[in-house]
Amino acid sequence: ATAAAAATAAEQYEPVFAFRVVANLTLALALVPPNGGVHTYGVRANATLASHAATLLATEIGKFDPTPVVDVLDALVDIGVPLLNDAVLKAGFPLPALPDVTLTAARLATADKYFAVIADVAARVP
Numbered sequence: 001a002t003a004a005a006a007a008t009a010a011e012q013y014e015p016v017f018a019f020r021v022v023a024n025l026t027l028a029l030a031l032v033p034p035n036g037g038v039h040t041y042g043v044r045a046n047a048t049l050a051s052h053a054a055t056l057l058a059t060e061i062g063k064f065d066p067t068p069v070v071d072v073l074d075a076l077v078d079i080g081v082p083l084l085n086d087a088v089l090k091a092g093f094p095l096p097a098l099p100d101v102t103l104t105a106a107r108l109a110t111a112d113k114y115f116a117v118i119a120d121v122a123a124r125v126p
Contacts, residue, residue, distance in 0.1 A: 017060065
């Protein structure tokens with residue numbers, strides 16, 4: 001084994017403490033119609049942090065004031081949601097395009113645990 005592999009194998013991380021982070025997010029969806037060079041609908045989203053809380057679950061290093069760690073976790077959540085919006089959700093994702101199939105009058109419908117894109121379908125039969 002190489003020295004790097006031996007060092008990695010020797011590195012064993014032991015749990016020191018455990019926190020629970022509970023975040024309540026609201027996710028708003030938007031259907032983006034085709035335009036310009038984009039010939040299919042897309043779905044974009046925006047997450048809003050309604051609330052979050054971090055609590056210490058367990059510790060292997062004895063009692064300590066968890067406030068500084070909770071503050072760091074809070075900051076990570078506060079930073080993470082805007083990053084999620086900017087890096088992933090704002091760009092959205094296109095709905096799959098099918099040859100000779102066109103969606104019109106598309107709209108979003110939501111239900112418990114899912115959303116659907118409902119549209120009129122026009123197909124050109126060759």
